[in-house]
Amino acid sequence: MKINSQKKQFGKGCKVSLFTFGTMRATENLDKMYALIKSAYHTGINHLETAASYGNAEILIGKALKKLEISDNILTNEWIVTTKILPKGDFNYLKNSFESSLKNLQLKKIHNLAIHGINLNDHLDWVLNGDGRKFIKWAFKKGLINQVGFSSHGSYSLIEKAIKCEVFNFCNLHLHLLDQSKISLAKLALKKNMGVLAISPADKGGRLYDPSDNLIKASAPYHPLELAYRFLLSNGITTLSLGATKFEDFNIAKKLINSSHELTSSEISSLKNIEKLANKQLGSSKCEQCRSCLPCPSEIPIPEILRLRNISLGYGQLEFAKERYNLIGRAGHWWEEKNGSFCLECNKCVPKCPMKLNIPDLLKQTHNLLVDKPKKRLWT
Numbered sequence: 001m002k003i004n005s006q007k008k009q010f011g012k013g014c015k016v017s018l019f020t021f022g023t024m025r026a027t028e029n030l031d032k033m034y035a036l037i038k039s040a041y042h043t044g045i046n047h048l049e050t051a052a053s054y055g056n057a058e059i060l061i062g063k064a065l066k067k068l069e070i071s072d073n074i075l076t077n078e079w080i081v082t083t084k085i086l087p088k089g090d091f092n093y094l095k096n097s098f099e100s101s102l103k104n105l106q107l108k109k110i111h112n113l114a115i116h117g118i119n120l121n122d123h124l125d126w127v128l129n130g131d132g133r134k135f136i137k138w139a140f141k142k143g144l145i146n147q148v149g150f151s152s153h154g155s156y157s158l159i160e161k162a163i164k165c166e167v168f169n170f171c172n173l174h175l176h177l178l179d180q181s182k183i184s185l186a187k188l189a190l191k192k193n194m195g196v197l198a199i200s201p202a203d204k205g206g207r208l209y210d211p212s213d214n215l216i217k218a219s220a221p222y223h224p225l226e227l228a229y230r231f232l233l234s235n236g237i238t239t240l241s242l243g244a245t246k247f248e249d250f251n252i253a254k255k256l257i258n259s260s261h262e263l264t265s266s267e268i269s270s271l272k273n274i275e276k277l278a279n280k281q282l283g284s285s286k287c288e289q290c291r292s293c294l295p296c297p298s299e300i301p302i303p304e305i306l307r308l309r310n311i312s313l314g315y316g317q318l319e320f321a322k323e324r325y326n327l328i329g330r331a332g333h334w335w336e337e338k339n340g341s342f343c344l345e346c347n348k349c350v351p352k353c354p355m356k357l358n359i360p361d362l363l364k365q366t367h368n369l370l371v372d373k374p375k376k377r378l379w380t
C-alpha cells in the first residue's frame with residue numbers, strides 16, 4: 001500500500017517527497033528498475049532522478065513507468081522526474097539529446113532539468129552566455145521543462161555564484177553529516193526559494209550504509225545513516241537522494257518519509273556522541289575544515305584531504321576515505337586534482353592554521369594511509 005507522505009515545494013516546480021529515488025545504480029535490467037521504482041512508490045517517494053549519462057537508465061525508467069501503469073495502476077503522472085544534461089555542446093546537440101531523453105523516458109515534458117556538473121567557471125558561463133542559455137530558453141518556450149537547476153562538485157565560490165545568478169530554481173549539492181562544508185550554501189539556496197536535493201548522503205556521505213563499529217556505538221540508538229538523514233532533513237533540505245539497489249535500501253527512508261521536523265533531544269545527544277568520537281580519535285590533529293590554510297602554492301586541496309583523514313581515523317570509515325582519495329587526479333573536474341604527495345613542504349600553510357596543525361606531516365601520513373590502486377568511478 002502507498003504511504004501517505006509529506007511533500008515539499010521543490011523550487012518553483014512540483015512538490016516532492018523527502019526522499020528521491022536516484023536511479024543510477026538500478027540499470028541492470030527492466031525487472032530491477034521496475035521493482036525498485038515500485039518499492040520507491042510504496043515508500044512514499046514521488047521523485048525520480050536520472051541522467052542521459054546513466055547508461056540506459058532513461059530507457060528503463062520509461063518502460064518501467066509504463067509497466068507500472070498497466071500492471072499496478074500507478075500512473076506515470078504521479079511521478080516527478082528530474083533528468084540531467086552535461087554543460088557542453090552546441091544548441092543542436094543539446095536539442096537532439098534532450099529530445100532523445102524525452103523519447104527514452106516516454107514523457108512529453110520533464111519537470112526538472114538539471115545542468116549536471118557546473119564544476120568550472122566555464123560551465124556556468126556556458127549556461128549564462130553560451131549555447132546552454134539558448135537551449136534552456138528553447139526548452140522553456142516549447143513547454144518541455146518546468147524548471148532548471150544544477151548540480152556541482154565545484155568550489156564554494158562557484159556554487160555560490162550559480163545560486164545567486166537567478167537562472168536556477170533548484171540545486172543538487174553534496175551535503176553530508178560528515179562533511180558540512182556546503183550546508184551554508186544549501187541554506188542560501190533555500191532562502192532564495194530554490195529546491196535543494198542532497199546528493200547521495202548515504203554513499204558519498206561516507207558509505208554510511210556500512211558504518212564502522214565505533215560509529216554504530218556512538219550513534220546508538222540510531223543507525224548512523226538514519227541520523228545523517230535526519231540531520232539534513234531537520235536543516236530544511238528539500239529532498240535526499242537515495243541510490244537504492246535493493247528493496248531493503250528503502251527501509252530507513254520508509255521510517256523517515258515524514259520526518260522533516262527539528263532534531264529531538266535524543267538525536268542531538270547521538271550527534272554529539274559522534275562528534276565526541278571524532279574528537280577522541282583525532283585529538284589535537286583534527287582538521288576543523290576552516291580553509292584558512294588556502295591557497296597552497298602547489299594547489300593541494302588541504303581541507304578535502306584532511307577531511308578524508310578525519311573520516312577514516314575519526315569515524316572509522318577507512319574504505320570510503322580510500323576510495324575517495326584514490327579518485328583524486330583521476331576524475332577530471334569532478335573531483336580534486338592533487339593528492340598529498342604533491343606537497344613541497346614549503347610550510348607556507350602552517351602559520352595560517354588556527355589549530356596549529358603540522359599540515360605537511362598530516363598530508364604525508366594521510367597519503368600513506370589512503371593511497372591505493374585507482375577505482376572505477378560512477379557518475380554522481
Ligand code: SF4
Nearest residue numbers: 296343344346347349
Ligand atoms: S607545505 Fe605543502 S600543503 Fe602546505 S602550502 Fe606548502 S606545498 Fe602546500
Ligand code: SF4
Nearest residue numbers: 287288290291293353
Ligand atoms: S587551516 Fe588547519 S584546521 Fe583549517 S582547514 Fe586548514 S588544516 Fe584544517
